[in-house]
Amino acid sequence: MAPSVNVILKNPLLRTLSRMMFSLPTFFPFQDMDAEGKDFLKRRGRWSVGRGTEIDIWKDNWVVGIDNLGRHGEGQTRRGEGWDANRIKELFPGNIAELINRTPISLINKKDNFVWPYRLDGQYSVKSGYHSAKEEKDTKEEIKFNKASTMHRILPVNINLYQQRCAIKPSCSICQGENETVEHALLLCPWTRAVWFGSSLQIAPTANNVSSFEKWMIDTVRKIKSGTRKEQDRILCKESAHFSANKNQSRIEQLATEYHNITEGCSTNNIPRADRYRERRRITWRPPPQNRLKVNTDAAYHRKTGTAASAVVIRNWQGKIITGTTSRFTTTSAIAAEAQAYREALIIIKNLQILNCIIETDCLPLVQAIKARMPIAEADAIIRDILQLLDEFLDVGAT
Structure with a gap:
């Protein structure tokens, strides 16, 4: 049996190597398609990784930036959460391993989702x-x-x-x-x-x-x-x-x-200035109402190396810092980096049981996608996590 993507996930609940048949989600009009049409969708579409159980690690397209991997080897995984970097290095050459580690993955929703990368929202259309x-x-x-x-x-x-x-x-x-x-x-x-x-x-x-x-x-x-x-x-x-x-x-x-x-x-x-330095601009912090906290998120992304950094700061109406966090990671795009910072903020809110707060980011496309409840293809797995977390905290405002 071919292994599924969960073979390289560090999740204790996902240690099965069972492989299910490829299936397309309901928004793909595959019912009326012949074999050639179904093969085209499978070849050109891409999976957004959740649990990884619906995805063939070698045959399906799930790594952002390349087609299916082809067979390099098989193996088990160890316990944990997210990508198993050590196992990935054992199975794949360096450049492919780096891209796998960059690929966004769901930590909350954990549902594999087939997206169409030729549209911003990931939804298939006849025209695209x-x-x-x-x-x-x-x-x-x-x-x-x-x-x-x-x-x-x-x-x-x-x-x-x-x-x-x-x-x-x-x-x-x-x-x-x-x-x-x-x-x-x-x-x-x-x-x-x-x-x-x-x-x-x-x-x-x-x-x-x-x-x-x-x-x-x-x-x-x-x-x-x-x-x-x-x-x-x-x-x-x-x-x-x-x-x-x-x-x-x-x-x-x-x-x-x-x-x-x-x-x-x-x-x-050899490195564009726009990739080395973010545009300097004046930012004025606006305090929340007295009975609320404000959570600010931001991220920076270097396109050539794929490295990113995020920051989350929680302050009260007086501007006093309650808590915060920073992290470094690799990802596929600037919007994915901003989405990951936003998700990190929601995870902190959930863990600390912070009620009645406002989350603020300077990434307009991300805010628009969240308010419209419409995932963005390149950050599909992360945005689905964000939407699920927001459903759990109805008193959290998004701006």
Whole structure:
């Protein structure tokens, strides 16, 4: 039997390895779908992790940023709460283990929920399904065409033109150093190598790691997928098509200039300022009524590393601090970090039995989602916890 996601959860109540059949929630119109449609929803949708018992750890999509994991190993879990970081490190390579630890998980609601990541609210719609299916189809066709073109050696590189007596010499018309093969034109020419390195992929092809374009592309796609970049196939085929379509000297010189400009200050400018520092702004704290407490939450998130920090402060109407907490963690987005801080505040309120209080956050999308009782796809598990906790404390106000 295939293990479910609870095999890597630290929850003493969830030690079963039983695997149930995949099922879609009621808001997905699967009753009238054929097998291909159901497979599409399963392939493109994503699970929000609660207990983990409804999710196949290897076959289902549940880690934010990548598709299904494929099989790497199986095992038991130890007691506790949340992700079992040590067990995850044993089962998965470093980059995947890091993403699993970032994936939000429910601590209160603990129900697995299938979400549609192509809408903000996680709800499937025919329109979003159509665009997702079309994008998937277009990407496959682009990759298929590029593979066929190179595998059959039909690209008009000089070596092919020379063999067909359509070119005077087989050497590269740009660098004049090597014969212009497919590998040289798309990967190994000094000019195109500079462009590859300056692109969003930041790849440096060399004669040592390129034996054939076909093998290089397959290996690169595999590495990109393991690195969890979104739309990886589309990125790759667009990059390769871009190089083969722009052969004129002026364009190459422009790309080389851009490459040098990008790499010149890479040591100091590789992290956007917006990711290093939060915007400084004046904040005025407003006291609650005399008979109430105010709970303020805030979070900071670093997109490149996935690290986040949250703070919760509880004060009375005079501004005196009653209690508070801070924490550091990894997550998938800024909204998920803000939601986690909000959930932490509610857990403190519940544990301390604080009645008649107000929770305040500066994250407007989160407040709107809570008041509308509409989860956000990227923080679905956390927001469902928040809604359940708010139902238990009706005298807690959310602003």
